[in-house]
């Protein structure tokens with residue numbers, strides 16, 4: 001067997017369908033791109049149509065198969081409608097990536113119910129409801145990969161975790177519950193845990209060079225993350241190669257969490 005055939009056997013996503021929420025920006029876009037380049041047909045789901053269309057045009061321009069669905073994952077109806085529309089593009093997904101997320105960052109004492117509700121709906125309820133919609137089908141077909149993008153704040157208080165940290169902590173638990181339920185049927189569920197990644201989510205923090213440098217110094221690699229740093233881990237977790245990896249948190253953070 002050639003090296004190329006060996007790698008294809010382990011990692012190719014040819015014939016798979018992937019749904020990536022938040023696939024129009026930052027980490028989600030990098031993951032959608034990686035999965036598509038590895039052979040999957042990818043549906044990206046977010047609100048903004050322009051960024052969605054640009055993402056898909058970029059992917060199809062590189063010979064990939066991709067489609068987009070505009071949906072607001074900030075409401076249960078939006079999540080349900082988005083799931084159905086996404087499944088129409090290429091059929092039921094084999095790979096479900098939840099990267100859509102918001103971090104509203106008011107100080108703890110000023111978090112009101114609306115900030116709490118919106119944060120929990122986008123960051124936690126969407127991965128839950130999408131899992132309920134697609135997990136059982138994956139289990140029935142005997143193959144599935146569920147990947148949630150969480151945060152350092154799922155594991156420690158860090159740069160004002162607030163409601164965001166709570167949602168991400170619960171998302172780690174959701175991953176373990178989903179793994180427990182569906183791993184016996186070939187469906188793994190894991191999380192990717194970023195450090196500080198330079199994306200639109202962090203625009204406010206990223207505009208303070210001192211804080212950016214201080215965060216880079218906390219890593220072991222000496223730099224902050226880039227969205228593209230998630231490509232390899234995402235393909236691994238989506239592929240056959242990770243069949244025995246489930247219920248885990250994979251830190252893609254330059255060593256930040258262990259420094």
Ligand SMILES: NC(=O)c1ccc[n+]([C@@H]2O[C@H](COP(=O)([O-])OP(=O)(O)OC[C@H]3O[C@@H](n4cnc5c(N)ncnc54)[C@H](OP(=O)(O)O)[C@@H]3O)[C@@H](O)[C@H]2O)c1
Nearest residue numbers: 022025026027046047048072073074100101196197199201
């Ligand atoms: N960047 C970091 O340092 C960092 C660190 C730890 C964890 N994370 C996590 O990584 C994930 C991706 O973050 P990122 O940095 O890549 O952020 P980003 O560039 O701001 O991307 C967020 C994505 O989520 C979508 N989204 C937001 N609200 C939505 C809603 N209500 N309905 C549907 N889609 C929605 C956005 O599209 P629309 O706005 O068009 O809807 C966009 O595609 C998030 O879960 C975040 O919590 C990021």
